[in-house]
Amino acid sequence: MPEFVSNNISTINFVLINIALGLSIYLTLAVGLLSLANAGFMAIGAYTVAIIVTRAHLPLSIGLVIAILLAAMVALPFGMLVLRLRDIYLAIATLGFGEIVRITALNGDKVVRLFSQDKDLTVFSGAEGITLTYTTPKVVLGLPDTTWPILLFVIVSIYVLATLHGSRYGRIMASIRQDETAASTLGINVVRYKLLVFVLGAAIAAGAGALSVPIVRVIDPHNYVFGRAVDILAYAVLGGMTHWVGPIIGATVLTALPEVLRFLKDQRDVVNGLIIMLSIIYLPSGLADPRIWALVKRILSIPGRGRTTMGTGAGP
Amino acid sequence: MTPPCASGEGDCMTQLLQQLINGIWQGAALALFAMGYTLVFGVLNIINLAHGATFMSGAFFAFLCVTRLNWPLWCAIPVAMIGSGLVAVLIDRLAFKPLRSLTAGGLVLWGGFILLLVGLVGDWGPPVKNGFTIAGAVLMLVGIVEDYRTNRPLRQRDVPHLAPIISSIGATFILISLAIGMFGAQVSRFPPNLFPLMPYQITKNAVISPIQALVLGLSLALMLALILLIKRTQMGRAIRAIAWSERTSRLLGIDVDFVIAQTFFISGALAGAAGVLLGLAFNRLEPTMGNEVELSGLTVIIVGGMGSIGGAALAAFLVGMIRVLSVAYVDSSFRDAFVFALLILVLLVRPSGIFGRSKTVRA
Numbered sequence: 262m263p264e265f266v267s268n269n270i271s272t273i274n275f276v277l278i279n280i281a282l283g284l285s286i287y288l289t290l291a292v293g294l295l296s297l298a299n300a301g302f303m304a305i306g307a308y309t310v311a312i313i314v315t316r317a318h319l320p321l322s323i324g325l326v327i328a329i330l331l332a333a334m335v336a337l338p339f340g341m342l343v344l345r346l347r348d349i350y351l352a353i354a355t356l357g358f359g360e361i362v363r364i365t366a367l368n369g370d371k372v373v374r375l376f377s378q379d380k381d382l383t384v385f386s387g388a389e390g391i392t393l394t395y396t397t398p399k400v401v402l403g404l405p406d407t408t409w410p411i412l413l414f415v416i417v418s419i420y421v422l423a424t425l426h427g428s429r430y431g432r433i434m435a436s437i438r439q440d441e442t443a444a445s446t447l448g449i450n451v452v453r454y455k456l457l458v459f460v461l462g463a464a465i466a467a468g469a470g471a472l473s474v475p476i477v478r479v480i481d482p483h484n485y486v487f488g489r490a491v492d493i494l495a496y497a498v499l500g501g502m503t504h505w506v507g508p509i510i511g512a513t514v515l516t517a518l519p520e521v522l523r524f525l526k527d528q529r530d531v532v533n534g535l536i537i538m539l540s541i542i543y544l545p546s547g548l549a550d551p552r553i554w555a556l557v558k559r560i561l562s563i564p565g566r567g568r569t570t571m572g573t574g575a576g577p
Numbered sequence: 578m579t580p581p582c583a584s585g586e587g588d589c590m591t592q593l594l595q596q597l598i599n600g601i602w603q604g605a606a607l608a609l610f611a612m613g614y615t616l617v618f619g620v621l622n623i624i625n626l627a628h629g630a631t632f633m634s635g636a637f638f639a640f641l642c643v644t645r646l647n648w649p650l651w652c653a654i655p656v657a658m659i660g661s662g663l664v665a666v667l668i669d670r671l672a673f674k675p676l677r678s679l680t681a682g683g684l685v686l687w688g689g690f691i692l693l694l695v696g697l698v699g700d701w702g703p704p705v706k707n708g709f710t711i712a713g714a715v716l717m718l719v720g721i722v723e724d725y726r727t728n729r730p731l732r733q734r735d736v737p738h739l740a741p742i743i744s745s746i747g748a749t750f751i752l753i754s755l756a757i758g759m760f761g762a763q764v765s766r767f768p769p770n771l772f773p774l775m776p777y778q779i780t781k782n783a784v785i786s787p788i789q790a791l792v793l794g795l796s797l798a799l800m801l802a803l804i805l806l807i808k809r810t811q812m813g814r815a816i817r818a819i820a821w822s823e824r825t826s827r828l829l830g831i832d833v834d835f836v837i838a839q840t841f842f843i844s845g846a847l848a849g850a851a852g853v854l855l856g857l858a859f860n861r862l863e864p865t866m867g868n869e870v871e872l873s874g875l876t877v878i879i880v881g882g883m884g885s886i887g888g889a890a891l892a893a894f895l896v897g898m899i900r901v902l903s904v905a906y907v908d909s910s911f912r913d914a915f916v917f918a919l920l921i922l923v924l925l926v927r928p929s930g931i932f933g934r935s936k937t938v939r940a
Contacts, residue, residue, distance in 0.1 A: 532698075
């Protein structure tokens with residue numbers, strides 16, 4: 262492994278996981294939905310894999326597939342129920358969902374024991390969480406074998422989003438975000454696209470949660486509290502909500518920043534909160550704002566095309 | 578933990594009265610919190626997610642007064658209310674006002690705020706630290722004064738409707754983190770003997786402790802005061818006028834910005850009072866104590882009908898009762914699950930709230 266990679270491998274892992282999480286919330290924001298359920302779906306993914314790996318001793322890949330399917334199966338009926346709510350109401354309902362997932366993880370064992378004969382059956386391990394034994398990851402092609410799946414997952418997610426963005430569906434999503442009523446009068450089935458995006462976002466969040474298991478190794482409910490949902494939101498807000506490059510930039514900056522700000526110790530959240538506030542107030546289109554890129558291009562005097570490739574508010 | 582009344586049916590019935598009393602005093606404190614929440618929503622149509630952090634700040638203001646300054650409690654509670662009211666006004670100025678209109682004063686205020694945070698958080702020697710803090714505070718004052726002197730904004734703004742939610746989440750992070758820096762992440766407690774512990778007997782097997790009686794009495798008094806303020810005074814009239822139409826109120830000569838600041842002050846003071854009272858009743862203060870009550874508060878204002886103060890008060894008693902009864906008869910760890918089940922149910926079945934008017938369906 263190159264020295265830079267081996268020194269910062271945990272930061273790199275978390276940057277990749279957070280990019281995937283940022284992309285998952287970007288999907289819902291791209292149709293104008295504020296869903297704070299992603300931390301909950303991440304928890305579903307992580308717990309599914311942790312349970313499958315530790316209790317059933319199956320490999321991670323099977324766990325990943327089951328985790329994604331399970332999250333999608335939960336997201337579909339939940340989305341059907343709540344997606345007809347608008348802005349703040351949806352945010353609150355999804356916040357409630359995240360809390361219910363957390364409470365389930367915390368107290369699930371009591372319910373499980375109630376229904377089974379075994380009084381010592383342990384599935385979720387409550388507040389202690391599930392701990393995986395540590396094995397030194399093997400280095401394959403210059404990266405640890407725990408990093409490769411995350412990298413591949415992120416690349417696949419980006420590919421899917423980029424394809425969506427440039428396709429008819431991307432334009433449909435942008436039109437729903439800008440004016441839902443106008444979009445529906447044009448014959449777009451708004452509810453169906455919202456549901457599609459919600460389920461896809463849940464699947465990506467669950468995948469990120471699942472792949473984070475070998476890295477964090479201790480899966481406990483405190484990882485998936487309200488603050489986690491806010492972190493994920495911050496990636497998309499800082500980066501920008503109109504293009505998929507936004508959450509990638511946002512997640513990278515916000516994950517690497519605490520390493521730079523290590524001297525602030527437990528007060529790093531001040532900077533986090535400050536960045537969220539400043540970027541939503543003074544930089545509402547995020548760092549991936551086409552105007553900023555146009556400015557950068559002008560300063561570097563790169564002959565740009567008439568329209569930037571970053572996509573305008575109206576989509577490509 | 579097994580429910581306290583698992584031993585037999587008879588116990589449950591005798592305990593019921595006690596549980597109802599607990600539900601009422603907790604509901605009363607929750608009502609204080611939720612009324613300020615819903616007041617801001619009614620006036621500005623925004624959810625102030627930093628309301629929970631304001632609640633926490635009230636509790637810690639009182640804690641500071643009692644432990645560091647050795648003030649008596651009757652003096653600490655009003656001071657805490659004023660302090661948390663000012664915190665709420667500051668939250669409005671920093672998180673919400675720049676989203677309504679950009680002003681020169683607002684920019685100066687933000688610059689001062691950043692300096693203040695650099696001073697508070699940074700790891701420097703006392704002279705540099707104090708210098709930054711004082712310079713920041715002075716600059717913030719200049720910004721606020723400047724805002725009042727010139728009321729012509731640089732630019733009116735039309736931001737996406739998600740923006741206030743997101744910026745108030747940012748404000749919550751800053752407040753919680755500052756509280757962790759000052760008081761530590763662990764649980765702080767008021768000194769013992771602050772209050773007599775001997776409970777009053779109400780009936781043969783129902784008691785209420787003095788502190789719980791104080792919570793109930795003070796909450797009811799403040800609720801009444803708020804309702805009178807909104808219904809009977811000139812200030813309340815102005816608040817209701819802005820809730821009806823900000824534009825018309827401005828045309829009629831109401832100083833909209835000032836009235837909005839008053840609204841935030843009232844809302845913050847009520848949240849702070851709730852913070853002190855619940856902090857005293859459970860004797861448990863921690864920087865994240867606002868998060869839990871925040872979620873219960875959201876349930877309350879939705880069940881009560883967004884913007885309806887009376888509805889919020891009634892719904893708070895309902896939610897308080899559900900929490901207490903689920904602790905007593907099911908399991909303490911599931912109390913929030915019941916609250917959220919109620920929340921999602923109400924959102925789906927009757928989004929205008931149980932006690933709200935169904936004239937306009939808002940969700």
